[in-house]
Amino acid sequence: MKKQLPIDQVLPELLAALSCSNNAVLLAEPGAGKTTRVPLALLQAPWLRGQRIVMLEPRRLAARAAAQYMARELGEAVGERVGYRVRMDTKVGPRTVIEVVTEGVLTRMLQEDQALDGVGVILFDEFHERHLHGDLGLALALQSQQLLREDLRLIVMSATLEAEPIAALLQQAPVIRCEGRLFPVKTNYVDGDKKTPLSTRMGRCIQDALNNHEGDVLAFLPGVREIRQTSRWLASAGLPANVQIRELYGSMPLQQQAETVAGCMDSRRKVVLATSIAESSITVDGVTVVIDSGLMRVSRFSPKSGMSGLETVPVSKASADQRRGRAGRLMPGTCYRLWREEEHRYLADQNAPEMLSADLSSLALELSIWGIAIPAELDWVTPPPMAAYEQASDLLQRLGAMKPSGQPTAEGRLIARLGVHPRLGAMLLSAKSIDELRIACELAALLSERDILPQERNVDIELRLDKLRRDGNRDPALQRIAAAAGQLERIVVGAWQNNKWQNSRRSAGVLLAAAYPDRIAQRRSDGRLLLAVGRGAVMPAEQLLSASSYVVACELDDAGAEGRVLLAAALSQEEIDTELAAYIHDSEELYWDEQASAVRASRKRMLGAIVLSEHPLNQPDRDQISDVLLHVVQQRGWDLLPMKGKAQSLLERMQLMARGGRTEWSRMTGEALLASADEWLKPHLYGLKSRADLQRLRMADLLSGLLTWEQRKMLDEQAPTHLIVPSGSRIPIDYSNPDQPVVAVRLQEMFGMTETPRLADGIIPLTIHLLSPAQRPVQVTSDLKSFWSEAYFEVKKDLKGRYPKHYWPDNPLTATATNRAKPRK
Known part of the structure; x- marks a missing residue:
């Protein structure tokens, strides 16, 4: 007699729900028996009508074990009414009604027949694991159900899952709950x-x-x-x-x-x-x-x-x-x-x-083949993050698997059928001969598994290839990798049917470059590496591969600012020039040479961010030189320009007026002038190319040319270059701090001035540094009136003691100002 399991108690409820609804969510605790009892119970459902049952299992071992258990329950061998399809292993027959498949297999079934003719129900087991292809399979099956197969039934099964979001996605599907048979x-x-x-x-x-x-x-x-x-x-x-x-x-x-x-x-x-x-x-x-x-x-x-x-x-x-x-x-x-x-x-x-958190390259390729332009066209439990999805689409275009329009290429469709990562698929299709294909399949099999030499500090993947070929017949772990490589080779030959095999045997590095064009790396002078994608990398230890000018880093970690190379293959300059020409482009570049303080022009052969060769450009475009100079000036500020004397003073006075609040002066700040430099400065940069050339610019005239006649007049009145003090002297005003313009003058020359001068329509007071006869500061003030009435007498005592021959009146408001020791009689 068949052993009773907890799931048996809710099977009638599940069957009743599926008789009036196309979808259901089944929550059953571990040990309830959902994986093996539900498919068998569905065999008798009237709506199945001789169609097949497909059950998705995330893991290969679980898929095989479930199929074997159900076959035993029916008193049959696997491959009769119950079979399985997992990667590299299939046991189904003409009588098979229940197929237990892994995630990649379900995706292929959907892609080959979007209507899934002959399938009555798909079960998504252990959905709480939320694997990428499980989410993808459910999204594709839902659209197939909505557009092509109204009669297709979908059941999501899990032990630990928030049922409500899934039920809502499945058009408010009923939720059936089953307690497990766990002991305490x-x-x-x-x-x-x-x-x-x-x-x-x-x-x-x-x-x-x-x-x-x-x-x-x-x-x-x-x-x-x-x-x-x-x-x-x-x-x-x-x-x-x-x-x-x-x-x-x-x-x-x-x-x-x-x-x-x-x-x-x-x-x-x-x-x-x-x-x-x-x-x-x-x-x-x-x-x-x-x-x-x-x-x-x-x-x-x-x-x-x-x-x-x-x-x-x-x-x-x-x-x-x-x-x-x-x-x-x-x-x-x-x-x-x-x-x-x-x-x-x-x-x-x-x-x-x-x-x-996953690499979305395979998902993006599958959606492209399905005919989806953007992921939002499907219903998802968790939508793909757009930044990662767009990056995956860019990679597929670099690999030649996707067109810029988002449609798959013929190679992309074939890569998806191979069941490997798009990078490895691109490498397999790059093989020009059977010998190269065999090497590519060995590399793909090795890279799909953990490193077979985990303690080896030498990262050269050729060592792993040699070990696989040498020990592949006697080491069980290597036997499996060798078998996978052989099966992959048969799949590629069968699917590709390439009748133009050549007599070619390129290196592992060239083949890997087809999979990892962004990880081709150039050795720098300090021994570190520059990847084509623009990122740095390092070898974990000094080794033979460290001497190679170029490598392909097929496995990297992502720790720190620079990745650490875990597996790589060497590339020669000749291989890059002859075999990887498709990745190379010429670039004319004008740039600011910091050491020479000048614009330089060069023609570069580039492989991504890697400079393969560089030669001076004899006749660069003068407009482009002007653009570079302008960009450098805007980045550096005013330091590259001859801003001294009159020019610097004029800029500072203009900035003071902008602080005054008048709208006609608002574009006269240093930041605003640099931002608009393409309007007033760029025309004068034509023919210049260095810092020395820039020093010939007449900056005072250029800045003055930005002002109208009225503005020049206002500038002279509201922000004069000098202050005429009571002694008659013209004292220069320092505008280096536009918020606090300063004049430094001997105290004796200010006798009789009762109010502090104010600038910019009287908004900004002038800060006065009052000096001793020896030109040393004795007081700083922006309020002369208060100084004369309060602080002057204390200052006078000190100065009179140190400078007894000088004039120190008791009433500075009525005294005669002088630029001498004493006023003239």
Whole structure:
């Protein structure tokens, strides 16, 4: 008799909902059985009418496992009524009704037949993982349903998901909820020192769990590096003889993954060190203890650098709950969390959708092929960010996969069918011979996996190619990469049908340049690299590749101001000139040479931001030289112009009048004059090209020419160059600070002046520096009247003692001003 599962209780409700609605949202806790029971239940639905059921599983192992379980339930082999399609592996037959597929496969099915004839329903399982292609698949399926297939049914299934936004997107679809069959799980928070390596903290907790609990242990770690470190720690610390250490991560061969999740056949126990792949979909048999590091590794795309990199981030509360639930599938279990309970409150509720942080190149290509000009034409759970989407579209155009109009090229359509990243697809299609295609497929397979020489400091990818060819037949991990390369080669040959193969064998560097034209790099004089995209990069260590004038950096990290090269291949100058001519353009450039203080003109051969060669331009355009000079003057301010004496004084007096508030003077500030310099200065720059030439300009005449006769008259009256003081002397006024013009005059020459002179229609008072007979300041004032009545007598005592032969009257308001020691009789 078939074992009862919690999902069985809500299947009638789900079937009833689908009989009157085309869409539904199913929330079922882990262990409820939704993945395997729902497709089988739908087989009997009258609306299916002999059509197929397609179920999307995010992970290849989960897709195969679900198909195998359902086939066993029907008493059949996989490939009969139940089959699967995953990348590089397909088992379906003419009788297949239920197809379990991975995300890329669903996208291809939709692209090849937008109406999905013969498909009655699509199930989106584990939708809470919010993978990029899952979101894309749902958006495409929704439009297909709306425009072509009103009878197509869509079911979104998840264990942890906010149902309301999804239900609204699915035209107010009904939401069916199912409780799981989880046993109680005790949660323990472990407050460890974060300075202690994660492998040590995890290893100690695993030891404690094995000593204090029965059953197997599932430990969640962020990535393969931490899995290996923890495995080494456990091996060195020693484990009981009946305990096996197993690893589980996405890039493992599927057969190894299947062996890991299976229970031990004897009395032995296992410790499974896993990434978030074991969080949902996959059930690891025998687990009663979960130890959660609280970390996960996600791919982040940087619009700044145009590169993706892996980043370790805290898990969300939903992910932590999913992981904890793995311990309660068989019996009451225990979960250890390697963080404090108060920290848990600050975790995000849900994982961020991959759409917000991923490289959108593949998505942009798929939308182009679908016929979508802008993403907003589709209904999304989370719309693609436009900045990242536009950057992805620019990359596709550089790769030759998309036209400037947004339509796909023939090569772009073919790249999408290959199921690889557009960069790698462009590299595969650049091969001119079968030999080159084989190399390109090996490179694509290597770059699709983790580095096979993780401890090797030499970043040359040729080392990896050599190892793949040398050990590909005896190393299991390399066997899988070699098999993937071979299968990719067969797919390309079958899809491309290129009958014009040449006798060509270009280097790995040339092939990689087709995938990474923006990461061609030139070695600088200091040994660092300049990428074609304009960003800097560095080699992690001195090595043979460091001597190459050019490299292609096919793998970079995005840390710091300059990326660190992780994998690269050499390029020669000859290869760039002959094989990469399509990326090279000539540029005539006029620029300001700081060292020469002059405009220089050159003709450059450019590969992106890289200067391949440069030669002086003999007869540059004089108008363009004037433009460069004008730009430099506007950037530098007045420093490059001969602003001395009369010219500087005139500019400062004009600025003072602008401070006075009259509208006719508002464009006479230094900033405003520089902004309008193309009107009054540029005509006088023709024929000039250096700072020395600029010094010949008659700036006083140029500035004066900007004034009308009335303005010149007003300027002389309201901002005169000199002040005539009571002694008869003409004292120059300093306008260097337009807010506080200054005159410095000996105190004795001001006797009899009772009011402070005011400038600019009387708005701005003149600041007076009163000097001693020795020309030293004794008082600064902007209020002469107050000075004479208050401060003068104290100043007089001091000056009379130091300068007894000079004239120091008791009443300065009536005294005779003098520029001598005493007034003339």
